[in-house]
Amino acid sequence: MIQRICLAFLSLIFGALSPLPNLAAQSDVRATMAGLKQDMAIMDQQVRALRLEIEQMQRENTALRHRIVSIQSGETQITNISSAIDILRREYRVADESNKQAILVEVNRQIKALAEETQTAINVVASPEKIQPNIQPPVRFSEDYPKSGIKYTVLSGDTLSKIAHFHGSTIKDIQNANKIENPSLLQVNQTIFIPIAQ
Numbered sequence: 001m002i003q004r005i006c007l008a009f010l011s012l013i014f015g016a017l018s019p020l021p022n023l024a025a026q027s028d029v030r031a032t033m034a035g036l037k038q039d040m041a042i043m044d045q046q047v048r049a050l051r052l053e054i055e056q057m058q059r060e061n062t063a064l065r066h067r068i069v070s071i072q073s074g075e076t077q078i079t080n081i082s083s084a085i086d087i088l089r090r091e092y093r094v095a096d097e098s099n100k101q102a103i104l105v106e107v108n109r110q111i112k113a114l115a116e117e118t119q120t121a122i123n124v125v126a127s128p129e130k131i132q133p134n135i136q137p138p139v140r141f142s143e144d145y146p147k148s149g150i151k152y153t154v155l156s157g158d159t160l161s162k163i164a165h166f167h168g169s170t171i172k173d174i175q176n177a178n179k180i181e182n183p184s185l186l187q188v189n190q191t192i193f194i195p196i197a198q
Helices: 002-017 023-126 160-167 171-178
Strands: 149-153 191-195
Touching: 023 160, 149 160, 160 171, 160 191, 171 191
Parallel strands: none
Antiparallel strands: 149 191
């Protein structure tokens, strides 16, 4: 098409330069001009269509850039969340391990206390004084115990050792304060005084 336009311009120029243009030449020039105008109109339409396509592509390109930025931002947030979850997992494992160790220490302490209680009970049952109660000397209570404390109602399964340990007292102080001769004869619903040192 551009070639046709160039040829049309050349023929116009040469036709205008010829000294005696004839009718046939003028007719050819007019036809060429009409064709040239038509070609120019087609080119104008094509240029406009191209401009529209370029504008559409620019809009799509801008939208794609925004989407890419949004996706990258989302990926950054996902990475940050994933890192935070990893940190929480590590902290949880450390705390869980620490709790396990504390539980093991407490269980071992309670097992040791229970073993001591059991041994004491076995010794009481197996002692010659238990077999010959008439020979056993009378229990003497001391007034040497803290006078501050709380009242407590004995529950099923309670022992003096357990009560003393739970309230931060001693078996000896509870026995002295309540004149308990035999710790194994605690009664359920019995109210006792638990001395607690200030």
